[in-house]
Amino acid sequence: QVQLVESGGGLAQAGDSLRLTCAASGRTFSNSASNYALGWFRQAPGKEREAVASVNWSGANTYYADSVKGRFTISRDNAKNTVYLQMNCLKTEDTGVYFCAGGRVIGTFKRPGSVSVWGQGSQVPVSS
Numbered sequence: 001q002v003q004l005v006e007s008g009g010g011l012a013q014a015g016d017s018l019r020l021t022c023a024a025s026g027r028t029f030s031n032s033a034s035n036y037a038l039g040w041f042r043q044a045p046g047k048e049r050e051a052v053a054s055v056n057w058s059g060a061n062t063y064y065a066d067s068v069k070g071r072f073t074i075s076r077d078n079a080k081n082t083v084y085l086q087m088n089c090l091k092t093e094d095t096g097v098y099f100c101a102g103g104r105v106i107g108t109f110k111r112p113g114s115v116s117v118w119g120q121g122s123q124v125p126v127s128s
Contacts, residue, residue, distance in 0.1 A: 002026040002117045004100040009122030012090050016126070020085040022100030022119055037105050038076055038083040039063070041112065042096040042124075049099070051110040053085060063108040067093070090126045097121040 008020040020040065027034070039054025053074040054063045062074055068087075076083040083100065100119030103109055 004119035006119040006122045017088045022083045024081045041099045044096040054108040095126045
């Protein structure tokens with residue numbers, strides 16, 4: 001059974017940087033046969049969960065929501081079974097609960113329906 005454990009969330013001010021980390025366990029993620037993409041979704045109060053960024057099994061292909069392009073960077077280290085989300089130039093509208101996500105897809109994912117495993121969620125409140 002795959003498990004995703006997140007760390008790194010917390011209170012930030014607009015303009016700050018934060019890095020979220022998600023450690024995955026329970027299966028092999030680091031080969032083409034796995035096709036195991038990892039990524040991050042977020043959910044703001046009263047809103048639906050939305051994809052922020054995702055990365056394919058090798059790290060070569062990435063997806064970013066338009067709202068975070070140029071500010072956030074996703075990366076993965078398959079030797080450590082870990083995926084990171086570096087968030088720079090945070091804005092108040094980045095506030096939400098950030099969920100690590102994993103799923104077996106070809107390429108990357110941007111819909112909750114493509115996700116088979118979720119992390120527990122990390123609060124990222126961004127104040128002005």
